[in-house]
Amino acid sequence: MPFLNVNTNIKISAAEKPQLLKEVSTLIAQHTGKPESYVMVHLHDEQTMLFAGSQDPLAYLECKSIGLSKNQVQALTKTLSHYLSTSLKLNPARIYIEFSNAPAELWAWNGATFG
Numbered sequence: 344m345p346f347l348n349v350n351t352n353i354k355i356s357a358a359e360k361p362q363l364l365k366e367v368s369t370l371i372a373q374h375t376g377k378p379e380s381y382v383m384v385h386l387h388d389e390q391t392m393l394f395a396g397s398q399d400p401l402a403y404l405e406c407k408s409i410g411l412s413k414n415q416v417q418a419l420t421k422t423l424s425h426y427l428s429t430s431l432k433l434n435p436a437r438i439y440i441e442f443s444n445a446p447a448e449l450w451a452w453n454g455a456t457f458g
C-alpha cells in the first residue's frame with residue numbers, strides 16, 4: 344500500500360533505474376513496516392521542472408501510505424533525502440517530499456479496500 348512517486352529533472356540511465364527503484368522500495372518497506380510486496384514506486388526522470396527560479400537538479404516526491412506516523416515521516420524524510428543526495432548527487436535543499444496518510448477504506452488492492 345505504500346506508494347512513492349519520484350519526479351526529477353535529472354536523467355537517470357536505463358542501467359541505474361532498476362537499482363534505484365529496488366533500493367527505494369526497500370527503504371519504504373523498512374520505514375513503514377509494510378511488506379515490500381505491497382510497495383509501489385514510480386520514477387519520472389528528465390522532467391521539465393523549476394524550483395527556486397532554477398532548473399538545477401531537483402526532485403519532488405509524493406509518498407502515500409496507510410497509517411503513516413510522525414516518526415515514520417521524519418525517518419523517511421531523512422532517509423530518502425540522504426539516499427537521493429548520495430545516489431543522484433542532489434542537494435537535499437532541492438528535494439521536496441509530500442506525505443499523505445491514506446485512510447484504509449480509501450486504499451484498495453486485489454479487488455478490495457484495506458479497511
